[in-house]
Structure formats: C-alpha cells, structure tokens
Amino acid sequence: MKISLNWLKAYIKTNLNAEQISRTLTQIGLEVEGFEKAESIRGGLAGLVVGEVLTCDKHPDADKLHVTTVDLGDGQPTQIVCGAPNVAAGQKVVVATINAMLYPTGEENGFKIKKSKIRGVESFGMLCAEDEIGVGTSHEGIIVLPADVKAGTPAKEYFQLEDDYLLEIGLTPNRADAMSHYGVARDLAVYLKANDIPHELILPAVDAFGRDNDSKTIAVEVADSEAAPRYMGVTMTGIKIAPSPDWLQQRLRAIGINPKNNVVDITNFILHETGQPLHAFDAAKIKGDKIVVRTCPEGTPFVTLDGVERKLSAEDLMICNAEGPMCIAGVFGGLDSGVSDSTTEVFIESAYFNPVWIRKTAKRHGLSTDASFRYERGIDPDMTPYALRRAALLIRELAGGVVTSAVTDIYPVRIEPxxxxxxxxxxxxxxxxxxxxxxxxxxxxxxxxxxxxxxxxxxxxxxxxxxxxxxxxxxxxxxxxxxxxxxxVEIPMHVNSTLSYAPKPNRDKLINMLSDTLSANGFLEIMSNSLTKAAYYENLSAYKAENCVQILNPLSNDLSVMRQTLLFNAMEAIQLNVNRRNGDLKIYEFGNCYSYDPAKAEEGGLAPYSQRAMVSMAITGADHAASWNVQSQPSTFYTLRSAAEKVLKKFGVDLNDATTEPLDSDLYAEAVRCKFNGRQPLLEMGVVSRKIRNLFDVKADVYYLELNFDALVKLTRNHTVTVSELPKYPEVKRDLALLVDKSVNFAQLRRIAFATEKKLLKSVSLFDVYEGDKLPEGKKSYALSFVLEDREKTLTDQVIDRTMGNLIREFERQAGAQIR
Known part of the structure; x- marks a missing residue:
C-alpha cells in the first residue's frame, strides 16, 4: 500500500521527520518496505529563482531576440538573451540559472542550462515559459509573475512545491484498520500518545453538511441485510463534471492513481483518506428512482465497467435499479451506471458490506479492486456516515452540486464493539x-x-x-x-528448554540422505503444488475421482483438489522441459499425497481423510549425453531400477529381497509392485502409459517410480550398520546356465539360492537372458553368476562342488530348472 507523507501529515501534526516516521511505522507493525522521495515536478525546480528584468534591448544581430539584464536578488545584473515576444523591463520572471536542470512538459529527457553565446552575445541563464519548467503547457511567452514577488525567491517556494516521500507499506491482511492515510495516521498517533510525544490527530470536519432542498430523492431497499448490514446514500444535483483542482490531482498522482474527473477523483480521494469505499451513480440512469440491494438469478448476464460480460452467481450481491443490476456490490461498477461527462446528478453510496460475501464474489469473478481489497478484509462501519458527508461537501465545493435529499441510513442491527x-x-x-x-x-x-x-x-x-x-x-x-x-523486551540470559526423545530413525535425516543420493546420481529435485486438476482423475481406475480431497473454495479449476499421486506433477515438469528442448531428464520429488474414503465418511467415527509421504522418480530421454568416446544411450526401465537399488541400499534395504508382482494399472503400460515381508507395498515402478503421456503431449517413453516414504521409514527402523575386516581368503566365482519356464523370474531363483546356501553364498547376479527359437516352447535361458566366500579358510574344490550341487538340485526341484 502506498502512502504519501505530505498527505499523511494532513491528518497528524508531529515534529518527526520522514525517516523517523518511517522507522516508527515499521516498529509498530506497519512495515515500510519502500521509502523514496517523490517530486510533483521533475527536478523540483532546483536552480530556478524569481528575477526582475532591469533592462530589455533588441539583439544587435537578431530581430526576434532581446538582450536583458536581470536582478536575481543578489544586486548584480545578470545578462540573459531571450527570444520570448512578451519580455519587458520591470517584469518579475522565472530564471533558470547556470547548471539548473529543466524538464519540459511532456518530454522524457531534460536539459542542463549552460553559459552560452547567442549570435555573438553571452547569455548566463534562461527566462522560462510554463512548459519549459513543467508547471504548465503554455509556450506563448515567458512566465510573468506579480510585481510584489521578491527577486531572488526560489521558484520552488513561489510555486509552493513540497518535498514528498512515498512510503510503501507491506500491510498484513489483519490490519484492515490501516488501509488508508487516516488509518496510518491514527496508528502512528497511538504510538506518539503512549510515549508522550507531542502530536495532533486531525480528521476534517463535516459539520457544514446539510440538505439544500428536496427536489430529487432516490429510494433505497435492502433485501439482504446479512450481506449489507449498513447501507447509506444521498442524492446531489446541479453537478458540473470537470477536471479536479491541482491539489486533488497531486494527492492521487502521488500514490499512482490517474485523475479522471472531479466526482470520481473525490470518491478515490476519500477511499484512500478514510479507507471507506464510495460509489457515485449517475442518478439519471437509476431507473424508477429506486435502488434495491439484492441478489440476481443464477447466470444473469452483467457487463462491468471494463466492458466484459460476466455471468452472475445467485450469491453475488448486486446494486440494482427498478429494471436490473447496476453494480457488483463492493467490487466493480457496471458499464452504464457510472459518472460520465454529461452527468449532472449523482447518488452517492457509502456502505458496509459483509466481508465474506465480497471476498467470495471477487474471487469468483477474478476481480480485485481498491474497494474489494478493503471490503473483504473488513472496514469501519462507523466511518460510513462520515465518508458520505465528506464526499458531499467536497462535491459541493469542487463540482457545484447541492444536496437534494435526506441521508438514507439502513442499519437494522448495529455492529457492536x-x-x-x-x-x-x-x-x-x-x-x-x-x-x-x-x-x-x-x-x-x-x-x-x-x-x-x-x-x-x-x-x-x-x-x-x-x-x-x-x-x-x-x-x-x-x-x-x-x-x-x-x-x-530483553533477551534473557538463561534459556530453559525441555529435552524430548526423538523417535528413530530421524525422518529429516533420512530425507536428506535420500536427496543427497539421488542428486549425486544425476537426479534433479522438483517442488510442485499439492493442489492439482480434478480432470486428471476422471475415468481413472488407479486413483478414482471420488477419492479426491476437494477444496471448498478453490483458487481456480486447475487447483481444485489435493493430489493422490505425484505422477501428474512429474509429467507437468517433464512437459515443461520437453517444450523447452530439454528432453533428457532425471527428476525426483518429496511430497504428501491425500485421499478421501467415502465409505468411512458414511460410517462415521473414522477419519475419512488420509495422508501419505511419498517420493517420486522419473526418467526420460537419454541416460547420458554422447561424447567422443561414448555413444548416447537411451534410458530404460533398468536405468530406473538401478537408481532405485542404489537409493534403497543406502537405507539397508536390498530391492532383490522384495516380493515383486506385476501391477495392472492404467497409469502404466507395464509395471511392477514391490513388497517386503508381505506387508504394505514399498514402491511401484514402470513405463508410463501412452494415455497419460498424451495428456501432457510427451512423445518419449517415461519411466516412473513412486515410493512410500512412510513404509521405508518403518522398514529401516531396526536397520543397523555392521563393520567387519576385509576377508583374508579369496572368493570363488561359478556360473550356471539354467533352462526355466518363462513364468520363472530371477528374483525366485535368487531366493532359492540364498535359502539353500546361507553361509558361503555372497552374491548372485544375472548376466545373460536368452529367449529364441532354438529353445523349447515356453522356455528361456538364464545365465547366473555365483560368488562364494568363506571368511575363515580357503575354499576347496570339494566344498565348492558340493555347494553348487546343492544349488542345482534345489533349482531343479523348486523351479523346474534344467542345467544347460
């Protein structure tokens, strides 16, 4: 919010300077985020003084030029060459002295006054016209001042220019009382009064307000007093629309508002003076000479002041006449009801509207105005009559209007302190x-x-x-x-604290460890909104639309539900990058996912809402870029699985120990789900389906993994790190080629191997898979490598052969394998 210091000083008299006021406001909670000097005229007329023309002679070499001598107040005549037709001896004029900067009206750049020689005659300054110094638009001749103005008077002083400072206050939403110049002055006065600092708080008097006649009256009816607890109005006629006086225009321009005409400027002035929004209706356009404050039927079309047709909600409070709506109450005016150049009579509205109604309407239509900004936070209901009378008096003074009705004040239930x-x-x-x-x-x-x-x-x-x-x-x-x-409030020398036991493992530490591991392996972290589109879950079986947690007051249709999965956030990030020619991606995200269970909601007593901490990983494009000695390799499902294995090993979890089962989901073309000890699934990973990729216009394959972080924390709770010496005896490697059914997978063979030999078997790996026409129907060939190790002695051939024989026998018995 912008506050003009000169405007502020109209309501509080204090000896504090601009910087002291700024510091004090920040100290009492109205934080001044910006503090800059503002000039009503660029350059502030620095270097310009009033001079008296002592002599004025024709230039010897130019018919249209004059050579003058001017007294600048120092008693010494200064020679200045001037081309103005109206210059004459004895005049009091505005003189720009050497080194003064001038900023002509309407020009962006200024120019500096220098000593010059014009047609052979030296000139030590310039006699100025209005447009040359920015105080007007006339260029017919130099400015001629009254004869009683003293030579040497600074032009800034003569034109009554004041240095102003613009304060940018970072107003918090709760401080509705300070959303005006008087509100800020009032809060500043609280501090000064509490600290016995001399000051005077001033609110301009409105005692002169009164009814002039009864020639024009607008009846008012409030159909919904809950939405409009207080509604006031008065009618004025005999108004002449014209530009506002300079002082009013300067006040508005100081805070970035462009003046329009005297009536509109007065309503804007009072808004920023008192915090009370006003609206001036053209009384001639109020059909039936009656205003009705009510709602309209759902879908009623209404054209607002910006020329946009909007469909009204049945919960939008409207200011209507006998035929239809004229204004969205407290938010935005209508196209055909406002003040125009032909307006001669107005109805001035000053009201207190229910903040909740205004906030919902403004958000519903995507409108944010100075009026709605204040109404939706709550204004002062006791300021309403003052603002109305203040506006009427200013209109009477500046637009020639007269009050032609009694003040309407519909206030059925007083808002109590x-x-x-x-x-x-x-x-x-x-x-x-x-x-x-x-x-x-x-x-x-x-x-x-x-x-x-x-x-x-x-x-x-x-x-x-x-x-x-x-x-x-x-x-x-x-x-x-x-x-x-x-x-x-002093900081105490001693700090008392209560020590509490933190459960293990530490979730924050685990998150950092997981993040470090992924980042070290080339993944980039993304952060996205928990709010997402409801449309993503339509016609989806993996996550149903009915399980979405709905937002009661959504910011937009794109942010209307809480996410059930991190997949769509990952796809949005991939789409954004692919559209910017960055198609080789490895990304991950930590985030909560939410769901709603309608069945639990019907049962009652059980919480229908649930929340899960999840981690997502997504890979697309090339695994690594090509270089002179390495060709580019596309990412595959196993690129993702390898990254998952590295991450889980950091937590003491071996992905090969998981129970892996196929996952049938419309999110994936192919996918698996991994469980440990038959418990809650730890993760799922697979190739994102074409249906999902088409939603985001992503052509390349996307490999996606989603890990339940809560389940991972539970799984690592009892994990301990063990340390042992390096083995003294060599390990032995043996390979086997097994012919197995296509239904048999490596995880089954691995479990059989470790169940058979728990002491000597160190690792099992799969290094070749063959499926072809040279094998029997329904068969495939796995080539496995086994590493055996005894930490106490060297392995003998007899022990090795016996161990491998046991493994072969169990493969044949449990998996139906044949040795090739």
Whole structure:
C-alpha cells in the first residue's frame, strides 16, 4: 500500500521527520518496505529563482531576440538573451540559472542550462515559459509573475512545491484498520500518545453538511441485510463534471492513481483518506428512482465497467435499479451506471458490506479492486456516515452540486464493539516481561480501547469495531507489545528448554540422505503444488475421482483438489522441459499425497481423510549425453531400477529381497509392485502409459517410480550398520546356465539360492537372458553368476562342488530348472 507523507501529515501534526516516521511505522507493525522521495515536478525546480528584468534591448544581430539584464536578488545584473515576444523591463520572471536542470512538459529527457553565446552575445541563464519548467503547457511567452514577488525567491517556494516521500507499506491482511492515510495516521498517533510525544490527530470536519432542498430523492431497499448490514446514500444535483483542482490531482498522482474527473477523483480521494469505499451513480440512469440491494438469478448476464460480460452467481450481491443490476456490490461498477461527462446528478453510496460475501464474489469473478481489497478484509462501519458527508461537501465545493435529499441510513442491527476479558498477569506472561501496569493501561487507552469494568484482577475491555483483528485477549496483548516495542523486551540470559526423545530413525535425516543420493546420481529435485486438476482423475481406475480431497473454495479449476499421486506433477515438469528442448531428464520429488474414503465418511467415527509421504522418480530421454568416446544411450526401465537399488541400499534395504508382482494399472503400460515381508507395498515402478503421456503431449517413453516414504521409514527402523575386516581368503566365482519356464523370474531363483546356501553364498547376479527359437516352447535361458566366500579358510574344490550341487538340485526341484 502506498502512502504519501505530505498527505499523511494532513491528518497528524508531529515534529518527526520522514525517516523517523518511517522507522516508527515499521516498529509498530506497519512495515515500510519502500521509502523514496517523490517530486510533483521533475527536478523540483532546483536552480530556478524569481528575477526582475532591469533592462530589455533588441539583439544587435537578431530581430526576434532581446538582450536583458536581470536582478536575481543578489544586486548584480545578470545578462540573459531571450527570444520570448512578451519580455519587458520591470517584469518579475522565472530564471533558470547556470547548471539548473529543466524538464519540459511532456518530454522524457531534460536539459542542463549552460553559459552560452547567442549570435555573438553571452547569455548566463534562461527566462522560462510554463512548459519549459513543467508547471504548465503554455509556450506563448515567458512566465510573468506579480510585481510584489521578491527577486531572488526560489521558484520552488513561489510555486509552493513540497518535498514528498512515498512510503510503501507491506500491510498484513489483519490490519484492515490501516488501509488508508487516516488509518496510518491514527496508528502512528497511538504510538506518539503512549510515549508522550507531542502530536495532533486531525480528521476534517463535516459539520457544514446539510440538505439544500428536496427536489430529487432516490429510494433505497435492502433485501439482504446479512450481506449489507449498513447501507447509506444521498442524492446531489446541479453537478458540473470537470477536471479536479491541482491539489486533488497531486494527492492521487502521488500514490499512482490517474485523475479522471472531479466526482470520481473525490470518491478515490476519500477511499484512500478514510479507507471507506464510495460509489457515485449517475442518478439519471437509476431507473424508477429506486435502488434495491439484492441478489440476481443464477447466470444473469452483467457487463462491468471494463466492458466484459460476466455471468452472475445467485450469491453475488448486486446494486440494482427498478429494471436490473447496476453494480457488483463492493467490487466493480457496471458499464452504464457510472459518472460520465454529461452527468449532472449523482447518488452517492457509502456502505458496509459483509466481508465474506465480497471476498467470495471477487474471487469468483477474478476481480480485485481498491474497494474489494478493503471490503473483504473488513472496514469501519462507523466511518460510513462520515465518508458520505465528506464526499458531499467536497462535491459541493469542487463540482457545484447541492444536496437534494435526506441521508438514507439502513442499519437494522448495529455492529457492536468487541468485548472480552483480559488480565494484567496474563499480559505479562504472554509478553515475557513485567511491563508496569501504568504503562499497559496507557497503551490500552492510546489504542482507543476502553476498560469498562475491573474485577478480581481481570479487565472487561471494549474494542472499537474498526479493529476487526482484535477480538480476544491474545490480539490485544499483541497490540500492546507492538506499541511498547519488541526491541524493549530483553533477551534473557538463561534459556530453559525441555529435552524430548526423538523417535528413530530421524525422518529429516533420512530425507536428506535420500536427496543427497539421488542428486549425486544425476537426479534433479522438483517442488510442485499439492493442489492439482480434478480432470486428471476422471475415468481413472488407479486413483478414482471420488477419492479426491476437494477444496471448498478453490483458487481456480486447475487447483481444485489435493493430489493422490505425484505422477501428474512429474509429467507437468517433464512437459515443461520437453517444450523447452530439454528432453533428457532425471527428476525426483518429496511430497504428501491425500485421499478421501467415502465409505468411512458414511460410517462415521473414522477419519475419512488420509495422508501419505511419498517420493517420486522419473526418467526420460537419454541416460547420458554422447561424447567422443561414448555413444548416447537411451534410458530404460533398468536405468530406473538401478537408481532405485542404489537409493534403497543406502537405507539397508536390498530391492532383490522384495516380493515383486506385476501391477495392472492404467497409469502404466507395464509395471511392477514391490513388497517386503508381505506387508504394505514399498514402491511401484514402470513405463508410463501412452494415455497419460498424451495428456501432457510427451512423445518419449517415461519411466516412473513412486515410493512410500512412510513404509521405508518403518522398514529401516531396526536397520543397523555392521563393520567387519576385509576377508583374508579369496572368493570363488561359478556360473550356471539354467533352462526355466518363462513364468520363472530371477528374483525366485535368487531366493532359492540364498535359502539353500546361507553361509558361503555372497552374491548372485544375472548376466545373460536368452529367449529364441532354438529353445523349447515356453522356455528361456538364464545365465547366473555365483560368488562364494568363506571368511575363515580357503575354499576347496570339494566344498565348492558340493555347494553348487546343492544349488542345482534345489533349482531343479523348486523351479523346474534344467542345467544347460
């Protein structure tokens, strides 16, 4: 939020300078994120002074030039050559002295005044026209000032230019009370009052407001007082639309608002002055001379001020006339109801709308305006009548209007101040420092909070309704602390802590270990939103749409449900990279997945929502880039499996010990699921189906793995690292070629081998697979390599042969294998 310091000073009189005000606002919670000097006229008229023309003679070599001498207030005549037709002796003029920078009206770049020689005559400055110094647009001649202006007066002083500073305040959503210049001044005054610093808080008087006649009245009906708890309005006629005066335009431009006309500028001015949004309707366009605050039927078309036709919801509060809607209440005006150059009569609206209604409507239509920004956070219902009267008085002053009706004020149920109990002892305990009770009372009083009663050390307090964020004791304590000053609460010399036992294994440590391993193996981590598209789960059997956790108030259709799998996030990342010619990818992600069980919801008593910590890995494109001595190799399923094995070994888990079963899923063309000890599946991995790839327009194969991190943590809970000496005796390697049925896989043969020989067998690996027409129907050939080792003595041929014989016998018995 932008605050003009000069505008702010109109409401609070203080001796603090700009930097002190900036620091104080930050200290009390209105953090000043930007602080810059602002100039109403570029250059601030530096180097320009008022001069008196002493003499004016024709130039000896130019008919249209004059040679003048000018008194700049120092008593010394300065020679200046001037080409203006209206220059004459005795005039008071604006003089740009040597080295002054001028920024002409409408030009981006300025120029510097230098000593020059014009047609042989030296000139030591310049007599200025309006457009040459940026104070106007006229170029008919030089500026001629009144005769009583003293020579030597700085032009900045004559034109009453003030240095202004623009404060960019990072306003937090709870501080609705400070969304205006007066709101900021009021909060600054709290600090000054609490610290006995001289100041004066000023709110311009509206006592002069009154009804001029009864010639034009607009009736008002509020059909929904819940959505519009307070609605006020007044009618004015005899208005002349024209540009606003300079002071008003400067106020608005200072905070980045372009002036439009006097009436619209007044409503914008009061919005940023008081925080109360106003709306000026062209009274001639209010059909039936009646305003009805109501909702419209679902799907009603409405064209807003930006020319866009919108379909209204039955929950959108509208400002209507006798024929139809004119304005989306508190959000955006209609195309045909606002003030135009031909407007002569207006109905001024000043209202308090329900923040929830406004917030939902603004989000529903994707609209964010200065008015909705304030309404949806909660404004001051007691500021509504003041803002209305203030607007009427300014319109009367600047647009010539008269008030032609009584003020309408529909306020059936008064919005009461917030009342709750607070105690001094709890204030001290929450703050962590024994602030004197007199200081606490002083701050409470400065905040505008009233202590209505006291009993047994507890105070019953009354908080004004403009402080929408102070509704309980902790809120008031926060206010007390920010005014007292966080820096005034000393850091204790001793820190007390409670030591707690952290369960093992440490999840954060495991996450870091897994991340380090994947990153070291060429994977890049991605981070994505837990919210995703509901459309991904339509017509999907692996994860059904009915199991999605729905968002009650979604930001958009693309972020309407919680994800059930990390696959779609990975595919979005792959799509993004492939579209940017980065098709060789290895990525991974940590994230939670969520699901909803309708059956549990119907049963009651059981939590229908569940959450799982998952890890995803995805590979596509080439495994590694080509170089002079290595050809590029495409990634395969086994590239992914190899990476998974490396990761799991870090956790003491051998993927070869898993029970692997085929996975039939519409997410994959082919996939397997791995379990350990017959428990919950640890992971699934496979080739992403063409159906899923087509959703993201990804042509290349994608290999995807999703690992249940919670299950991995449980699996590694009892894992210990053992250390042993290097073996003294050599290991022995033997190979076998087995003919087996196609239904037999390597994992089965590996389990048989280790169950048969637990002592000497160190490892089993598969180094060749053959399936061809030279083998019997339904058969395949596996070539296995076995490593045997005895850590206590050298293996003999007799022991080796006996061991291999036992393995062959069990392969034949349990797997139906034949030795080739």
């Amino acid at each position: 917030f009342r709750f109990e607070v105690s001094y002892d709890r204030i001290v305990r929450l703050i962590g420092k024994a602030i004197p009770e007199t200081t606490v009372r002083k701050i409470i009083d400065a905040l505008g909070v009233t202590i209505e009663s006291e009993r047994d050390g507890a105070w019953q307090v009354c908080v004004p309704p403009y402080r929408v964020d102070v509704r309980r004791e902790a809120d008031l304590v926060e206010d007390i602390l920010r005014i007292y000053g966080y820096d005034n």
